[in-house]
Amino acid sequence: MIPAAARLGEVSISLIREIQALATPLCINLGLGEPNLEPDKWLRDLAATVARDNSWHYSTNAGSFELRRTIADQEAPLYDPLKEICITAGTEEALYAVFQAYVGPGDDVLVPDPGFLSYPALTRLAGATPVPYALDPDGWDVDLAALEASWTPKTKAIVVNSPSNPTGGVLSEESVRRIAAFAEERKALVISDEVYREIHFGHSPPSFMGRGGNVVVVSGLSKSHGMTGLRIGWALAPERLMKPILTAHQYIATCASVFSQDLANLVLADGEANQAWLEGVRGKFSEQREVAIRTARQALGVEVAEPKGSFYLFVPIPACNSIELAKALVLDAAVLTIPGAAFGKKGEGFLRVSYAAEPDLIRRGIERIGEHLGRV
Numbered sequence: 001m002i003p004a005a006a007r008l009g010e011v012s013i014s015l016i017r018e019i020q021a022l023a024t025p026l027c028i029n030l031g032l033g034e035p036n037l038e039p040d041k042w043l044r045d046l047a048a049t050v051a052r053d054n055s056w057h058y059s060t061n062a063g064s065f066e067l068r069r070t071i072a073d074q075e076a077p078l079y080d081p082l083k084e085i086c087i088t089a090g091t092e093e094a095l096y097a098v099f100q101a102y103v104g105p106g107d108d109v110l111v112p113d114p115g116f117l118s119y120p121a122l123t124r125l126a127g128a129t130p131v132p133y134a135l136d137p138d139g140w141d142v143d144l145a146a147l148e149a150s151w152t153p154k155t156k157a158i159v160v161n162s163p164s165n166p167t168g169g170v171l172s173e174e175s176v177r178r179i180a181a182f183a184e185e186r187k188a189l190v191i192s193d194e195v196y197r198e199i200h201f202g203h204s205p206p207s208f209m210g211r212g213g214n215v216v217v218v219s220g221l222s223k224s225h226g227m228t229g230l231r232i233g234w235a236l237a238p239e240r241l242m243k244p245i246l247t248a249h250q251y252i253a254t255c256a257s258v259f260s261q262d263l264a265n266l267v268l269a270d271g272e273a274n275q276a277w278l279e280g281v282r283g284k285f286s287e288q289r290e291v292a293i294r295t296a297r298q299a300l301g302v303e304v305a306e307p308k309g310s311f312y313l314f315v316p317i318p319a320c321n322s323i324e325l326a327k328a329l330v331l332d333a334a335v336l337t338i339p340g341a342a343f344g345k346k347g348e349g350f351l352r353v354s355y356a357a358e359p360d361l362i363r364r365g366i367e368r369i370g371e372h373l374g375r376v
Contacts (some may be wrong), residue, residue, distance in 0.1 A: 010124045014117050015323065015342035022330040028365035029357065033165055033337035034197075035311060036288075036356045037226030037281060042273055047049070050262045059258050063087025063234070063248040067265040074268045075219075076236050078210035083239040086246050087261055089247035089253045091117065091195040091233040094218040097252055098235060100187055102242035107156035110147065114314070116165045116193070120344075121345055128156065132344055139305055139315070140169025144178055157189040158182075162205050163196040165249035166343045166352040167314045168307020170205045180211035187239075190215040195233070196310040198224035198278050201286055213238050216245070221264055223310075224281060233261040233331045285311050291362045293356035311356040314340065317373070318349045326351065333372040335365045 020031060039047065062068065068081035079085050085194065088094035103109055105127035111119040113132035120130035134146040142160070160179060162171040173177075181191045192208035194217055207217050220233025235245055255261075267274055289306075292313045296304050302316050317325060322339035329335050330342075340350030351369070355362050 005128060007125055011121050016338050019326050019330060019338060023328060023336045027330060028335045030353045030365045033354060034228050034356060035223055035226050038078040046266045047263055050259055050338050054262045055258060059255045059261060061255055062207050062246055063256055064261050067261050070268045074271060076209055079236050084237060084242050086235045086242060086249055088233045088235060088249060088254045089256045090222060090231040091218050091220045093253055094233045094235040095122055097245050097249040098191055098216050100136060100248040103128045103156055106154060108152050109153040110150050110155060110158040110327045112161060114166055114340060114347035115343055116161055117342055119159045122169050126269060126350060134346055137171065140164055140167035141172055142175045144175060148182065155188055157191055159191045161193040163200060163309025165310055166312050168310050173206045176206045176208060178209060183214055184212050184316045192217045196223050199282065199285055199311060200309040201289065202308060209236060214286060216241060230260040232249050232256055232264050288355040288359055288362060291359040295363050295366040299367045311354060313353045313355060315351045315353050316349060317351055322348055322351060329372055330370060333368045335368045
């Protein structure tokens with residue numbers, strides 16, 4: 001038997017996929033992080049136009065200049081579309097390219113706890129060590145004292161994610177400013193995952209865009225436009241930071257799907273229609289969020305921190321082992337959730353419940369959780 005590479009030694013199939021594999025078609029799915037959005041006529045007509053009229057050949061490695069210019073015009077005016085924007089095969093590939101460009105053996109990377117499980121995995125794949133920093137459960141902002149206490153002399157990068165997967169928390173303006181200043185002072189990289197930034201309830205979350213010469217921001221259309229399968233994202237960084245990222249990206253993906261690039265360009269360029277779409281998305285998730293919060297309080301008898309963004313409710317179930325509970329819920333209650341332990345040690349005692357589902361399914365799924373807890 002040929003052994004796997006040593007870098008895979010501490011990386012395995014995620015708990016998210018492990019729990020999902022137990023599900024049957026009868027399960028109510030409140031687990032996976034995929035928005036319950038389908039393209040409307042506007043999006044389908046744009047896709048038909050691209051399929052009919054546009055090229056199927058490579059773009060440049062950094063992506064089509066038209067899309068980069070549109071992103072600069074509509075999303076990121078502080079960045080030079082020629083030198084500071086790279087189009088990627090989804091946000092996950094953007095993150096992988098950034099880690100491969102900057103993180104290596106002997107480095108430490110500060111990752112949020114609880115936080116998306118890709119961050120420690122990407123750190124290990126780069127040969128480095130993930131070092132968790134705590135979030136404040138009262139709203140799930142960054143615990144700045146815990147972040148600073150997690151610093152080591154080997155720290156190369158700080159990963160932030162706002163709005164958060166799994167908590168739905170949003171960083172305050174003060175947190176963004178202080179993290180950027182702290183990283184600048186310590187000469188560390190900030191890697192800001194902002195793929196959920198357009199899904200918010202209230203004010204638009206503050207961004208790390210333009211917060212200094214050592215900040216990389218990644219984002220995309222997967223969550224905001226239901227384009228998870230089209231794999232379209234981007235990285236934004238000052239020119240001196242972008243060059244190694246682009247080199248890594250070239251050998252990972254060559255270029256993002258040209259069809260997806262051209263579609264994204266048409267979507268973002270139509271500013272009025274795009275804003276109408278996003279307002280509809282926020283309205284839909286706001287309704288689903290209220291159903292999730294209300295049902296969790298009624299059926300589970302718990303108080304939950306109201307998410308300010310994304311589409312997740314991080315539900316406290318302190319008396320239970322979250323992994324065992326999530327497995328039992330799939331097998332015995334036919335409802336799929338994700339154990340908080342999948343997102344770090346500080347996630348134990350919680351379940352991630354996705355409200356990216358129709359209101360009736362959210363209600364029935366959470367009620368099934370309550371009924372199961374009442375039997376054990």
